Amino acid sequence: MSDDAMVPVALIFGRGEALSVAAMLDAAGIIVHVGGEHYTSVTAHIIAVGGFRLTVPVWQHAEAVAVLTELVAMPEPEPSPDRHRALRRLLKGILIASSVTMAPFVAIHGVKILLAILLSPLIMLQIPVDPRVRGEYFLASDRA
Known part of the structure; x- marks a missing residue:
């Protein structure tokens, strides 16, 4: 060589x-x-x-x-012990933001649109951002 x-x-x-x-x-x-x-x-x-x-x-x-x-x-x-706390805060923020944005859609289109909106975050689970x-x-x- x-x-x-x-x-x-x-x-x-x-x-x-x-x-x-x-x-x-x-x-x-x-x-x-x-x-x-x-x-x-x-x-x-x-x-x-x-x-x-x-x-x-x-x-x-x-x-x-x-x-x-x-x-x-x-x-x-x-791993950082604050990771779980940060994850809880993130999920809480997502829940609050999605409930605020879902309310008008549910009022206009009914409960059927609620299922599509609630299942949409599952699409994000397909994106491996940081493979460990x-x-x-x-x-x-x-x-x-």
């Missing part, structure tokens, strides 16, 4: 995580290329196209593995 060949070191499905890991490698002086860096969809298409592939030159693979080994060894952060999967790191030494 030639010295200018690029080998994968990570396959990450979250854009924020991919750019953070790339910045960490860049700060360590490692040349890194992020495949799909400018792809910014909020749908599951990034999973379909294979995620963000981080590649480094063969001659820097060992250094990248050392940096990534330290990263993977770090424990995942604990951990990236795959290629730390084996046989890549170099």
Whole structure:
């Protein structure tokens, strides 16, 4: 394998995580290329196209593995305890806003329109905005 060949070191499905890991490698002086860096969809298409592939030159693979080994060894952060409170406040706001906007429709069109209005938020459940999967790191030494 030639010295200018690029080998994968990570396959990450979250854009924020991919750019953070790339910045960490860049700060360590490692040349890194992020495949799909400018792809910014909020749908599951990034999973379909294979995620963000981080590649480094063969001659820097060992250094990248050392940096990534330290990263993977770090424990995942604990979720915020305020998340449930924020979710309750969001749902309460949605309930208030929808009841205010539904009242005129129900008064004009009757109760049938109420079912369509109440089921419409279920459409939003089809949009995976933040897929919570951990990236795959290629730390084996046989890549170099």
